[in-house]
Amino acid sequence: MEILEEITSYVDNELRDNYVFNRIKKLIEENSSVRAEYLRQSLVKNLLHQRFSNSKAPEYLVNNIRNQIFKPLPARKISEPFQFIQNFFKAKYAFALLVLVLFFILVSLPFAPDLSPESLIHQQKGDNNMLIQAHSNFHKIVEGELKVQFADKNPKSISNFFELNGVSYSTIIPECPSWEVIGAIISESDGEKLAHTLFRNEKNEILYLYQANENIIKRKLFVNISDDLIQYLSEGNLLKINETDCQILMMKCKNNFIAIASNSLTNNLENSFLAYMN
Amino acid sequence: MQLRSASNTDTKLQILYQDFEKEAIPHMDSLYNFALKMTGDEDDADDLVQETYLKAFRFFDKFEKGTNCKAWLFRIMKNSYINDYRKQAKEPNKVDYEDVQNFYENIKSDEVELKHYEQDVFTNLLDDEISKAITGLPEDFRTIIILSDIEGFTYDEIADFVDIPVGTVRSRLHRARKMLYSLLYDYAKDKGFVSSSGQKK
Numbered sequence: 001m002e003i004l005e006e007i008t009s010y011v012d013n014e015l016r017d018n019y020v021f022n023r024i025k026k027l028i029e030e031n032s033s034v035r036a037e038y039l040r041q042s043l044v045k046n047l048l049h050q051r052f053s054n055s056k057a058p059e060y061l062v063n064n065i066r067n068q069i070f071k072p073l074p075a076r077k078i079s080e081p082f083q084f085i086q087n088f089f090k091a092k093y094a095f096a097l098l099v100l101v102l103f104f105i106l107v108s109l110p111f112a113p114d115l116s117p118e119s120l121i122h123q124q125k126g127d128n129n130m131l132i133q134a135h136s137n138f139h140k141i142v143e144g145e146l147k148v149q150f151a152d153k154n155p156k157s158i159s160n161f162f163e164l165n166g167v168s169y170s171t172i173i174p175e176c177p178s179w180e181v182i183g184a185i186i187s188e189s190d191g192e193k194l195a196h197t198l199f200r201n202e203k204n205e206i207l208y209l210y211q212a213n214e215n216i217i218k219r220k221l222f223v224n225i226s227d228d229l230i231q232y233l234s235e236g237n238l239l240k241i242n243e244t245d246c247q248i249l250m251m252k253c254k255n256n257f258i259a260i261a262s263n264s265l266t267n268n269l270e271n272s273f274l275a276y277m278n
Numbered sequence: 279m280q281l282r283s284a285s286n287t288d289t290k291l292q293i294l295y296q297d298f299e300k301e302a303i304p305h306m307d308s309l310y311n312f313a314l315k316m317t318g319d320e321d322d323a324d325d326l327v328q329e330t331y332l333k334a335f336r337f338f339d340k341f342e343k344g345t346n347c348k349a350w351l352f353r354i355m356k357n358s359y360i361n362d363y364r365k366q367a368k369e370p371n372k373v374d375y376e377d378v379q380n381f382y383e384n385i386k387s388d389e390v391e392l393k394h395y396e397q398d399v400f401t402n403l404l405d406d407e408i409s410k411a412i413t414g415l416p417e418d419f420r421t422i423i424i425l426s427d428i429e430g431f432t433y434d435e436i437a438d439f440v441d442i443p444v445g446t447v448r449s450r451l452h453r454a455r456k457m458l459y460s461l462l463y464d465y466a467k468d469k470g471f472v473s474s475s476g477q478k479k
Binding site for chain 1: 289292295296298299303306307309310311314315324327328331332335400405408409412423424426427428429430432433448449451452455456458459462
């Protein structure tokens with residue numbers, strides 16, 4: 001190795017032989033030509049490091065790459081009980097079932113629907129129920145099983161993310177002082193993409209907002225709520241459920257049905273969050 | 279109220295997203311910086327980084343966890359650069375090493391206080407001028423100096439993903455710095471930060 005390259009290694013702290021290291025060190029101290037070479041190389045190295053080592057990739061590029069890589073979740077398989085019901089309808093028992101359904105309709109006709117919150121909550125059953133999905137998804141998020149696909153603190157960027165990635169309906173991303181938006185997830189069922197948004201407050205509590213257009217809910221294919229709940233929410237009512245570890249709210253806002261779950265138990269979400277929904 | 283759990287989401291894909299976010303995404307700034315200095319063009323750098331990340335995600339199952347993800351990404355980028363970008367791009371006129379050698383010998387000085395003088399001279403240069411000088415280096419030299427002096431890779435790491443011996447890394451780095459010094463010196467002279475006799479103005 002010629003001396004100039006040994007100086008290069010010295011500048012980069014890559015000289016492993018102590019004897020060579022000490023020799024170069026001594027030469028730098030005593031020989032002005034060697035010192036000049038050392039200073040020049042150090043100068044270039046330091047200049048490049050200082051000027052360019054902290055350069056950032058442009059934000060649009062980072063977002064673009066994230067959007068291309070972190071695609072929405074793949075379509076969920078229809079659960080077995082639901083598949084059974086589907087098959088049942090197609091099968092030879094369809095007629096018997098039809099008779100049964102008619103019987104229940106006739107029996108229930110004299111009774112007005114019970115729209116008490118307890119009754120409405122009791123009606124929400126099945127893996128495709130929006131309320132049940134909201135509750136389950138929220139726990140997966142808190143436990144770290146479900147991660148955000150797009151992290152951003154700008155509500156408009158979140159809306160754009162939904163729009164650019166195939167969510168077919170207008171989404172509502174409230175801008176409120178005590179809850180900061182932190183990211184978004186898109187799930188997909190039967191080709192329909194659904195929007196999920198996450199917020200965080202200063203206490204590091206999480207608020208999860210799941211919204212689906214009323215037309216999707218009313219089709220009752222892969223996400224639904226009971227007819228009574230549709231009616232209850234469409235009349236402008238708010239359904240509130242207090243679980244031990246979270247509170248869940250359901251409402252209708254513009255054309256979307258919205259389920260909200262949060263581990264902020266003391267927070268009055270009606271004032272701190274829902275007031276900013278419109 | 280008892281709420282039953284919803285259908286399982288694709289946890290495998292979730293884990294993959296999570297690992298990629300943690301391992302690969304944080305190196306995007308470094309890769310962009312490298313791409314920009316290699317191509318000298320923002321659009322080309324965007325394309326190169328994008329392509330690198332899409333390839334990396336496609337082959338992320340091949341990445342051995344716990345190993346150097348940054349070096350793995352740089353290897354992918356280097357291959358993309360060689361296979362795709364370099365074929366299309368016409369190399370601009372590059373500095374000739376022999377010319378540099380002659381020039382370098384002429385401006386060599388035995389002044390002990392050289393450091394202070396030269397730092398002042400180059401400090402006045404704009405980032406764009408320094409970037410232009412880097413882009414003016416021949417590709418093999420440019421690669422090494424960016425990886426070493428901007429990205430902070432060790433000789434062993436550079437040798438690994440450029441696929442050359444450590445001795446060649448050292449030799450190219452020495453030459454690259456020499457060429458870059460000459461180019462920057464020229465810029466400084468053109469800008470009037472230094473006189474033709476080599477004295478600071």
